[in-house]
Amino acid sequence: LTLDRKTPFMGIDLIDPISLSYPWVLPCDGGYNMWYGSTSSWDAGNDEMLHVLNHAFSPNGEQWTRLGLAVPYELGRAQAFSRPTVLANPNGGYEMWFSYRGGSGERYRIGYATNKDGQHWDLALQDAGIDVSSFGWDSDMIEYPFVFKHKQEKFMLYNGNGYGRSGFGLAVQEDRP
Numbered sequence: 779l780t781l782d783r784k785t786p787f788m789g790i791d792l793i794d795p796i797s798l799s800y801p802w803v804l805p806c807d808g809g810y811n812m813w814y815g816s817t818s819s820w821d822a823g824n825d826e827m828l829h830v831l832n833h834a835f836s837p838n839g840e841q842w843t844r845l846g847l848a849v850p851y852e853l854g855r856a857q858a859f860s861r862p863t864v865l866a867n868p869n870g871g872y873e874m875w876f877s878y879r880g881g882s883g884e885r886y887r888i889g890y891a892t893n894k895d896g897q898h899w900d901l902a903l904q905d906a907g908i909d910v911s912s913f914g915w916d917s918d919m920i921e922y923p924f925v926f927k928h929k930q931e932k933f934m935l936y937n938g939n940g941y942g943r944s945g946f947g948l949a950v951q952e953d954r955p
Contacts, residue, residue: 885919
């Protein structure tokens with residue numbers, strides 16, 4: 779892997795016309811999967827950007843093939859995504875947490891999606907396992923999740939109001955029924 783390149787691993791193109799951001803890379807059989815943010819438009823017609831989560835694959839971590847849209851978006855509901863975190867699901871496939879917002883001035887929330895076949899994601903915003911608090915530092919918005927496992931427990935670091943103006947929080951996943 780050459781880190782002293784004079785060009786980016788991936789730059790803007792027809793799939794990613796404005797920007798690329800928030801890469802999350804996981805090793806897999808035959809190489810690496812990457813999920814990342816891509817701005818398609820600064821205004822999707824509802825005063826909100828269209829910033830989607832795309833997928834790319836690399837056999838070696840240097841040459842990347844863009845596979846396009848990973849997580850489906852819904853204009854007005856979930857169209858400005860950021861900061862994906864992807865973990866292998868113990869039941870097969872993957873699970874992803876991310877920030878998202880719609881187009882009516884909503885603040886960021888943390889969403890969730892699952893993937894059973896390595897290709898197609900099912901949006902399940904209500905299944906993230908976390909929401910804003912009724913008061914305090916994370917009562918207006920929650921965003922930028924980083925999910926990890928430690929000693930068989932799943933933890934999430936995340937930012938609160940004002941994009942983490944007062945810091946970040948740690949949440950522990952409770953057992954689901």
